[in-house]
Amino acid sequence: MNARFLDWGLRGYIALVFVFIFAPIVFSMIFSFNSDRFPTIPLGSFTTKWYAAIWNDPDVWKAVRTSMIVSGCTAILATMLGFATAYTDYRYNFRFKSAYLALVLLPPTIPLIIMALAMLAWFSKIGASGEVWSIILAHTVLTAPFAMAIIRLRLNQMDASIEAAAWNLGASEWRTMREVIVPYCKPAIISALCLTAAVSFDEFAIAWFVSGLNKTVPVMILEIVQGNIDPRVNALGTFVFLTSMTLVIVAQVVLMTRKGVKG
Amino acid sequence: MPRPNTYALTWRLPIIVWQLLFFIGPLLFMIAMSFFLVKNYRMIEAFEMKNWVKMFGRNYFWDSYWLTLWLATLSTIVTTLVAFPASFALAFRTSETTRRWAIFLLIIPFFTSYLVRTFSWYTILAESGVINAMLGTIGIDPITMLNTKFGTIVGYMTLTLPLVVVLQTFALANIDRNLVQAARNLGCPPWRTILTVIVPLAKTGLIVAALFCFILSFGDFVAPYYLGGSKPPTLPILIIDTTKSGQQWPRAAVVAVVMMVTLITIAFTAITLAYRKRASA
Numbered sequence: 001m002n003a004r005f006l007d008w009g010l011r012g013y014i015a016l017v018f019v020f021i022f023a024p025i026v027f028s029m030i031f032s033f034n035s036d037r038f039p040t041i042p043l044g045s046f047t048t049k050w051y052a053a054i055w056n057d058p059d060v061w062k063a064v065r066t067s068m069i070v071s072g073c074t075a076i077l078a079t080m081l082g083f084a085t086a087y088t089d090y091r092y093n094f095r096f097k098s099a100y101l102a103l104v105l106l107p108p109t110i111p112l113i114i115m116a117l118a119m120l121a122w123f124s125k126i127g128a129s130g131e132v133w134s135i136i137l138a139h140t141v142l143t144a145p146f147a148m149a150i151i152r153l154r155l156n157q158m159d160a161s162i163e164a165a166a167w168n169l170g171a172s173e174w175r176t177m178r179e180v181i182v183p184y185c186k187p188a189i190i191s192a193l194c195l196t197a198a199v200s201f202d203e204f205a206i207a208w209f210v211s212g213l214n215k216t217v218p219v220m221i222l223e224i225v226q227g228n229i230d231p232r233v234n235a236l237g238t239f240v241f242l243t244s245m246t247l248v249i250v251a252q253v254v255l256m257t258r259k260g261v262k263g
Numbered sequence: 264m265p266r267p268n269t270y271a272l273t274w275r276l277p278i279i280v281w282q283l284l285f286f287i288g289p290l291l292f293m294i295a296m297s298f299f300l301v302k303n304y305r306m307i308e309a310f311e312m313k314n315w316v317k318m319f320g321r322n323y324f325w326d327s328y329w330l331t332l333w334l335a336t337l338s339t340i341v342t343t344l345v346a347f348p349a350s351f352a353l354a355f356r357t358s359e360t361t362r363r364w365a366i367f368l369l370i371i372p373f374f375t376s377y378l379v380r381t382f383s384w385y386t387i388l389a390e391s392g393v394i395n396a397m398l399g400t401i402g403i404d405p406i407t408m409l410n411t412k413f414g415t416i417v418g419y420m421t422l423t424l425p426l427v428v429v430l431q432t433f434a435l436a437n438i439d440r441n442l443v444q445a446a447r448n449l450g451c452p453p454w455r456t457i458l459t460v461i462v463p464l465a466k467t468g469l470i471v472a473a474l475f476c477f478i479l480s481f482g483d484f485v486a487p488y489y490l491g492g493s494k495p496p497t498l499p500i501l502i503i504d505t506t507k508s509g510q511q512w513p514r515a516a517v518v519a520v521v522m523m524v525t526l527i528t529i530a531f532t533a534i535t536l537a538y539r540k541r542a543s544a
Contacts, residue, residue, distance in 0.1 A: 024383035111482020122289035237379035
């Protein structure tokens, strides 16, 4: 077979896969500026009324505030836990270490709806349901493994003798952590903060079950789409897309550009 | 091994405490809850088989069960096959730079609001949506895509395709190129090289990708609800209905435990297959 022909076919195929993956994002953004109530082609006229509608809705502002608190706190907690765990895995060997790692890394493999039900039941039991911080606790469980993975990969690149050198020069373990290891991991820490914030910002199943009246933005979207076609969803969705895409892009770029730098 | 000091424990212990309190605790409590009773809309802690007997005795539960299993299997097969040519091209037929960029771009949607993307598909696939409007201009009658298995699979793929392509690409890019070259030099035609050399070499990664696809599809409620029409509901939708409207948390817990057992069985089987060495090479 003609190899060049095949190569072009494969390239076209990759392009199709990307169209499939990005089409919903692009269409949602386009339709957020479309005047017709039902989003289809041909497009109606250009409008910003759906943005005006969400801008003037106090419930949206409340949801945005809740979402920011949740994803901000989740990111900080998950990154701290992820860092501690990554460092433990990097530096120490101990009995039951594989059980330890399984305990940390398993949450993302469990369907969110199951976690949602389990969290709802557990938080009701311990009297913590319907609070903003109950979403934060649950999201931290879910996102800490991502932080752990990113920071662990960075520690992999670190020369093990750097830590020992600092000790030999008289620095305590704590001081070495503060002045050598944390600075070395800084890009990974920033990346982990962004990625965990993005995952938390987008998560809707657990948030829906445990949030009570403190709706986050995705929970609000979920409730709007249960009703009917509402173009406000596209405006709100575009805001969500831009926020999480920015976070995920920053998370990736920070790691790429600093890859070669030795701490 | 030396006894861990304060420094070591400071880094080791927090996650153990956290996961026991907010991960293992909830899961164990949910399993216990499946044996509780509900009286006058209040949950009573008990140890009865009632919920299990009730759910297992209902036809709708089994309808949902087999449907969910079938849809997740279908999604895994379709996604694996759709992803493979793209992953193959990215691993073998493009430059290192292109591959990096592609993976960079694929990671973005994986972490970007799946809910809004699915809703967007709803409007694209609708009776008067973008696709049918385009077909209309060339004189083709509208095709029903919503509330079908096709719709559900499109939704599942929205969630799984980026991840599967990334995992497959890693699996394929890491195999020993010399073996592929050797097969070609010995006159093995391209198709046979793919099937008898490349796929077996990348087996572990390909199976892990498929497993993730299965887990994500099996547990998702958005695609079967909004794009599939939810008739009959899948297990995740059953959990939501039972919890939200029925206040029957213990019965929802039964469904959740059944899902967990199913997933653990499938994951165990898949991982055994993935790491099994072939008897003779």
